[in-house]
Amino acid sequence: MTASTANAQRFREFKMPDVGEGLTEAEILKWYVKPGDTVTDGQVVCEVETAKAAVELPIPYDGVVHELNFGEGVTVDVGTVIISVDTDPGAGPAPAPAKVQTPPEAAKAEEEAEPQGRQAVLVGYGAAPSSTKRRARKPQAGVPAQPEPVSAALQAELNGRTAPAPAAPVTPVANGAGVGAVGRPLAKPPVRKLAKDLGIDLATIVPSGPDGIITREDVHAAAAPAAAPAPAAAAAVPTPVAPAETGVVNAAARERRVPVKGVRKATAQAMVSSAFTAPHVTEFITVDVTRTMKLVQELKQDPDMAGLRVNPLLLVARAFLVAIKRHPEVNASWDEAQQEIVYKDYVNLGIAAATPRGLIVPNIKDAGVKTLPQLAEELGELVATAREGKTSPAAMTGGTVTITNVGVFGVDTGTPILNPGESAILAFGAVKLQPWVHKGKVKARQVTTLALSFDHRLIDGELGSKLLADIAAVLERPKRLITWG
Template identity: 60%
Template sequence: MPDVGEGLEEADIVVWHVKVGDEVSDGQVMVEVETAKALVELPCPFDGVVTELLAAEGDTVAVGAPIIAVAPSGTQMPTGTAAAEPADSRGEALAADLVPEPPAPEPVAAAEPEKKDTRTAVLVGYGVRTTSGRRRARKTDTPAPVLRAANGSGHAGAPTSGSSANGSIALAKPPVRKLARDLGVDLASVLPSGPGGTVTREDVHAAARPAPAAAPAAFSATGPGESVAGERRIPVKGVRKATAQAMVASAFSAPHVTEWVTVDVTRTVKLVRKLRELPDFADTKVSPLLLVARALLVAIARHPEINASWDEPNQEIVVRDRINLGIAAATPRGLIVPNIKDAGGKSLTALAGALTELVATARDGRTSPADMAGGTVTITNVGVFGVDGGTPILNPGEAAILAVGAIREQPWVHKGKIKPRQVTTLSLSFDHRMVDGELGSRVLADVAQMLERPKLLFVRG
């Protein structure tokens, strides 16, 4: 399993595109894996025949662990087996130590396995990865003695602690035996810790303590992967797992503040209709989100301190020169936040094209880890679900996130008269360590003013 970017430690096998016995070629897509950030296609790094799939669909595999074995073309598959160790020198690290050693009579594993260094072929990422592998535990010629206590539990090399089925007597001094009688402890049930397998006073006291009661189940009595009637369990992996961890970390590490404003966006809605008719926007999708994004970018240009992150080790605020605008996108794999690099330097036409491409790529599941790295501020459009507003949680590492509610026709006082107008709600959450109430309020008020009077979208400063 290669490092597909951003230093991720594991990935989930989603679907194999090859099977044992298939001929594969260098660069051919062989498997799709899901990381904490994206769905990635992994190509085969050499020509040959698949001899073994070392991970099943749905498995979570650590970076550096072997997932497939490929041998040179023409290799004969062993009869009665599904795979064999690859003979190709380029792929030998993918299936190192897969053939078990012949077992010795009644083997017992040695205490410490030996280590060896291997170089794992990386399919995509940053070149050859050096990992530390472990050999299979070696077998000893003579099995260690296994003595069993009266309750049937076995401990290698440990003497029994009391009278057992074979008639052995517990090793204990007279005072310890008296203590056991006084406390009602059967020495045969005590695990000895003294020299030579003798039972000590501490052993007796430990045996006399009542066993801790089993903790009640937090939700239900079912175990992982099990279901009961009336419920359905969804494994939390990949993007869902990363999102859950990131949101918990953000919610409990950054002091969130959320402010709201309700805005008359009737003129913005009219401008969207006009832009859709222009030839420059013929190949892009123009929606109110485009003008919301433009308004936020202009507001950040006026108040750059909100385009920042918190450096915890150095206790510093890092203000970013470039604005990488994240757009929260709901996909079948969960919520992801790809971002438009240097969005503040783009024209309205370029911004529309970037938004269109970003959304299409996310819906197709083709968003790469690089597309989601380095965001500085985020917009989440909850209005597409008919929701009026919310209190969004910050994307980790960012100082602010803007939520856009549904645009609804509502009665509104306009030029001294009550008229039906297009109205929406904006809510801005920000990290109060970096953004105080004044800065947050000014940014939100600027965005609202530009959406109410969209001509201001094209005036900076």
């Protein structure tokens, strides 16, 4: 056995797994161990956040933590080694672990570290075609360096787009900034964004990077003098006056910027995709739910429901499932690739849940075949798990229809957006005492408004109207849970 083979067997590497379906990356939220800690097979070592949920990762080895490759807050690609474990710590001293990457260091390494012998490229774009041009001459003292001409392919990679057709040469600007074949200063997207945030024109910067590329340091250097007013102009600037005297407020000083990532980023992308893919139709109905609210109180006292969370949402969910059973054609999805409608003989009922990380929609598998106590139990577990941020990615896949309970916020109703791949979503509004005609007299009754959004490719107006009317009918007279169920 060679030394390298022995080391490979001793130091076991754990890679970032795909904890969902087709996820490509995850952010390390928290490490529960550090180098030197003893771990056992199945012990949770860290918590990561994917585009779907926060997930705890167990280590599959026994031993001592040798190295943590990334710090908290770093986004790591699936398949990248994040931790190594010494499975035989008594075999002698282990090699010194490498430095753990923190978010700023990881970003800087991505932007600036380039292998020798090839030009800088963006991650995921591949290497630019090798060039036979000579390296730039070393500039003379006091004279800005003039960059070598850059190919259209490299210019396109730096600009984040495909290479354009050859164009006429562009004369470099007088200040010596790196300019490619299309006349745009050379800088990677993160550096370009930094310049935009600082209000710096890249065309005014003298590049110091290889091949005339503008670096972060170049941008910061250009921003530094701009931050301090020139002595001559200082006299012309009036003395600042307190905002209370002028009524003018520095808005930038009172704003917060939070990166869009994780669950919120995935939700935003999904909602945009759904809104511009599925043709939405939303219908509304206002219903007297006084009898349903009385049934909720009775079920809370029922021994068969002891220890379970019984609330109006439970009966709305049951009414939705009964209505779907009467109109199974609504439980379908659109297969764009095959140009087919897929009808489903199961109902995975999603429940929209607001969490600190954003909106998630876990679902109850085969909800249509569960008894009322079973449905109550799973609904309670689903909500509790979501609030703790422990919902698994598997619990958020495969949904067919969804309920969003906007009534808990005192909202009457809304026009909910479909979850991608689902056919319908029901918004349950606030239950309020309102004057209502009951048995020929105006009385105070408990009333709510339901809104049903559906994919008009799958559900036409007649079918959608029948579905919503049946949901309302069950909630108005909940004995239909028995006669229709």
